[in-house]
Amino acid sequence: MKHISEQYEQELSQIRDTLMELGGLVELQVNNACSALVTHDVTLAEDVRDQEPTVNQLEVEIDDQCVAILAKRQPTAGDLRAVVSVMKVITDLERIGDEADRIASIAIDFGDLTQPDDQYADFRKIHTSAVKILKRTLDAFARSDVEAALRVFEDDEKIDRAYNKTVRQSIAAMQNNPEEIERTVRLMWATKALERIGDHAKNISEYVIYQVKGKDIRHADRTEQQWTEQLNPSKSIDN
């Protein structure tokens, strides 16, 4: 049901729209940063770095819009949870932007190197997973989809496992191939940035669940199955 106040309705959809714009931009940043790294495309990496202030500016803009709604409308219940969630989500999105910036800066360092034999195969895989998880969590937010949000938890664990495997392999690679140590260490940092993106995506999914269900599930250690059981039944519908 819509608000009696059309203006209020517009203000709420405005913050969601701007948030999705920020989400889209951050997604693009991550994608471009990773592409720049694996293709040694310094120009693309510099583009990513140039966009960082735009991400920050959008974060501040949404923050201001949320504060204005809190001050003027005193939202309650679902509206309040929506505004609070947006304020938290933008922090995670901005940090994902920082991680993209970090990867881009490593991509610039790689500019003069030759392509490695494996063409950064492991990094590419984790990159694909990170982009997928980011897309899924943003979709879950846009659609208030708790089930999609719960799947993000599993995706994040997969990324964590893949990252740990990469670390072990990198240590072995450095022992076997000492002249590649510098590149391997930097690549590990870039992979760590992708792993952090997974963590931020998971945080965003927690806010989706908070917004929809009113339950704060941060810092709780449960399986997806347990959450699914606990988060149902859904709100009763009168009339």
Next chain:
Amino acid sequence: MTEQDPQGTPEVDSGRACLEMRDLSMWYGSEPALNGISMDVQAQSVTAFIGPSGCGKSSLLRCFNRMNDLIDGVKTSGSIKFYGAEINHDPIDVSELRRKIGMVFQKPNPFPKSIFDNVAFGLKMQGYRSRVEIEEQVEWALKSAALWDEVKNRLKDPALALSGGQQQRLVIARAIAIKPSVLLLDEPASSLDPISTLKIEELIHQLKNDYTIVIVTHNMQQAARVSDYTAFLHMGEIVEIGATDQIFLNPVHQQTEDYITGRYG
């Protein structure tokens, strides 16, 4: 609280219940106003009734001290117990009930007497004769109503010379002077400016240590600020009752959510 809704509402705590309603219905002539209300009001807490105009919240409030008796054609059925004693059916001493369950209305209604006499009025009606005792009680009531400092040097001035906010606190002082157990507040701040409203809200917060308070308000933020429990009424029925934090953060019923977020109608 209510027994009708197992989801998300606090357990019935009859040990602390001050007022217990069971299947309470009320009609103005043939027009139903309340329909099968069952809920408890917890002692020494603030319970707020919210809901759209005509939902029955003021009618329900007036059931608690039988104020509806004064309206022609009102019929009630069901039970209201005040600390275990049935008050919805005769024979009861209605004036004694109203002494124990005081009421403050939307518009401040001080008597056209002095500030002092307004507060002393109920005491004299109660049979207090000692001047010293009356003066002590008046001072205590005015202090409790957070008005003493503003009026202590002009107790003989007419009450009607006070500001709206002061008049409302005077009326609350008059109500608590006779030491009731329950205070019913029907839109007590709706005609006051924001500062006076905050003073009344602060007063409610302090008074709940000694009194059970039931407040009807159209101002949902006020309900959120002052009450421990909130009941949402619609068309003479309780849609949802629960801890105020839960009602305003995560209500169980969609209808409550629509009302408190301004999606009603």
